[in-house]
Amino acid sequence: MFVVTGATGNVGRALVRTLYEAGEQVTAVARRITAADAPDGVRTVAADLTDPATLGPALRGARAAFLLVPPVLAPEADAGVMAAVEAAGVGRIVVLTSQSAATRPESPGHGLRVRHFEDQAMASGLGWTVIRPGGFASNAYAWAESVRARREVFAPFADVPLPVVHPDDIAEVGAATLRDPAHDGRTYVLTGPELITPRQMTAALGDALGEELAFTELTRAEARARMLAFMPEAVADGTLDILGEPTADEQKISPDVERVLGRAPHSFATWAGQNAAAFG
Ligand SMILES: NC(=O)c1ccc[n+]([C@@H]2O[C@H](COP(=O)([O-])OP(=O)(O)OC[C@H]3O[C@@H](n4cnc5c(N)ncnc54)[C@H](OP(=O)(O)O)[C@@H]3O)[C@@H](O)[C@H]2O)c1
Secondary structure (H helix, E strand, C coil), X not given: CEXXXXXXXXXXXXXXXXXXXXXXXXXXXXXXXXXXXXXCCCEEEECCCCCHHHCHHHHCCCCXXXXXXXXXXXXXXXXXXXXXXXXXXXXXXXXXCCXXXXXXXXXXXXXXXXXXXXXHHHCXXXXXEEEEXXXXXXXXXXXXXXXXXXXXXXXXXXXXXXXXXXXXXXXXXXXXXXXXXXXXXXXXXXXXXXCECHHHHHHHHHHHHCCCCEEEEECHHHHHXXXXXXXXXXXXXXXXXXXXXXXXXXXXXXCHHHHHHCCCCCCHHHHXXXXXXXXX
16 A cells, blocks of 8 residues: 555645556545545545644555655654654655755755755655656646636746646656655656746647637746745745746756656646646
8 A cells, every 4th residue: 555645736646546547555645635535445544744643544554655745844843754654664755855955955945845854754764765846837727817817827937948847747756666666765856858938838828728828927026926825935935036047957857757657758738738627
C-alpha cells in the first residue's frame, strides 16, 4: 500500500489515479478529503502534515509515502512528519519539494522552506527520493475566471519563458519512484519539454478553446496585489522573482522526466487541451 498526501491537489489526484490504475492499494490523504475525492476502492484518510500526530492512521501498513511540503510554514513539524513515518514502519518516502531548493536556497517562501523539509527527509534514516519541479502548467488555472468572463488573460512578465511542467508528469515520476527503491537517494528536477512565455501559453490556451484570447500584461505590483489574495507575502514575492528574473538553471530543460519515465514530458499545449473545460 502507498500513502499519497496532497491527494486532492493537481499532483496528488493524478498520482492516486496512476497508482490505482496500476493495481496498487492506495491511501489518499488531505486535510479535508472525503471518499468522493478518490476512485472507488481507494482508502481516504483526513490528516494534517502540520500536525504529525494525525498521520499515524493513514501511514500504518504502507510500503512508501509520498509527502508534499505543506504550504503553511511549520518547519518545527517537519521532523515530526519523518518521525511519524518511521514510527508507522514505513521504510521509504518520496518528497515533492521545488526546484527553488537549489535555485533560491535563501528565499523564505521558496527554497528556504522546502530545503528544511528536504534536510529532515535526508537525515531521517528512511529511504528517500526528492522530486523538485519547476513551475506547474496548472498555475494557469489562475487565469480561468478572467478567461471565462472576458476571454482575457492578465499576467506579468509576458515574454519571459520558463519550462513549465505538466502535473501528470510529476505524478507519474512520483508513482515510478514510490514503486521502485532503485530511486532511493536520488534527486530529480522536473520541467516541461520547452521554454514557453505567458503570452505563448495564452495562445496555446486559445488554440485549445478554438478562439483567440486577449492578453494584458500586469506590472509586478499589480500581479503581487492579485497573488496576495491567495498566497502568503513571502511566497508571492519569491514567485514573482522566478517569473520575472529566472536564473539560468530555472530556464534549463531537465532530462529527468525522460530519464525516469522513458518518454518526453508533456507540453503546455497538451495540458491546455486536457483542461480547456475549466476555461470554457
Ligand atoms: N505550483 C507550482 O508551480 C509549484 C512549483 C513547485 C512546487 N510546488 C509544490 O507542489 C506541491 C503540490 O502542488 P499541487 O498543485 O498539487 O497542490 P494543490 O493543488 O494546491 O493541492 C494541495 C494539496 O495538499 C493538501 N494539503 C495542503 N495542506 C495540507 C496539510 N497541512 N496537510 C495535509 N494535506 C495538505 C490539499 O488538501 P487540503 O487543503 O484539504 O489539505 C491538497 O490536496 C505543493 O506543495 C506546492 O508547493 C508547486
